[in-house]
Amino acid sequence: MISVLFFGPVADRIGSNRLQAEFRAGMRLQDLRDELAAQHPQAFEIVSMMAVNGEHVRDLALPLLDHSEVAFMAKFSGG
């Protein structure tokens, strides 16, 4: 399983701050994003940042490992 985290404005649009996604061999970040964006199009309209296991990721071709923690995030507004 992959833990998917949402925060702030994205979590509000999804109605949850965490969900579990089934891991499939050969899965890439793009696959997970496409799958979730199809289910939650309004939330993914504002997703512009991604992290895997707490590290910024920009390459959607990144292969995912089972038990990864993935965050799809809106642009940050701290400070």
Place this chain on the structure above:
Amino acid sequence: MHDVGGQMSEPVRIQSEDFSQDEEIAALKGSSRRMGGIGTFLGCARDFSEGRDVEQISFEAYGSMALTEMQKLRTDAIEKFQLQDARIVHRIGTVRGGDNIVFIAAGAEHRAAALEACRWMIDELKQRVPIWKKEITPQDEAWVVPHP
């Protein structure tokens, strides 16, 4: 109470409670006697934004990643600007107009590096650190869309 950064003496912290600039600067100065200049930035909550009164601002963070990113930011700034030391403290939870939000301090041998590093750290923090703010007005509440 949230306190992602650990003890008061930790140079990088995320916490719900307020911080003391004097204590942060004293801790920074305590790390080296070679500092000739300390640049600081204090970010505080405005009670007015985009033409509306703001009663409260609520901050949410991806805590573990935000702390790691802030620690990297401090390390990067120390290396890039040859600082003696630097500190970054960011609050989460709910604050009101006038309350402190973020404090950054950079200590260097000379003023130029201290001031430049301080400016660089707050600009980078806004780009790199996963924290989001929501403005709560008498009418409604809305997540803030960052300025470019």
